[in-house]
């Protein structure tokens with residue numbers, strides 16, 4: 001598995017500090033569990049946080065934060081990297097997901113269904129598994145909040161590139177998406193979302209201006 005899209009560094013830093021709300025902690029956590037690069041970054045942040053009494057300089061979250069943090073950690077053993085996440089069939093979810101109750105599959109639109117993940121209810125974001133049929137063009141949509149998406153199976157592409165298993169996509173209300181699902185099979189994503197998903201276009205109008213996922 002080649003992962004080419006990672007969470008932004010500030011999100012990883014907040015994850016390492018346990019500051020994210022539950023849905024985001026879950027999605028970032030599943031990515032980190034399958035990504036050697038991000039697992040090492042999180043481990044490095046944790047080590048630096050645990051070493052505040054020593055004379056480390058603070059580590060600002062800048063575009064080069066990853067390289068700067070990694071340059072301070074020269075002896076993180078490679079073999080501590082976590083195994084890649086399992087594929088996301090009903091029987092074989094990533095380990096971090098197995099402790100959650102996952103609701104029944106609900107059809108949202110042709111070729112599109114979701115299964116809600118039951119969180120403890122303290123955060124604002126919802127989490128769900130989103131399944132799209134191979135080759136489908138997902139509804140054009142914009143967000144009223146943020147959306148964290150992690151591909152578990154299959155792939156999709158949009159203006160930002162191609163996203164396959166393990167890839168992480170961050171969307172906010174600035175971004176308009178028109179993802180196309182790859183032909184190789186259904187695309188299953190783990191999604192954490194705040195706000196609403198606003199459907200555009202003909203089909204969107206047909207099924208309603210808002211789909212409450």
Ligand SMILES: [Zn+2]
Nearest residue numbers: 006035037038
């Ligand atoms: Zn990563």
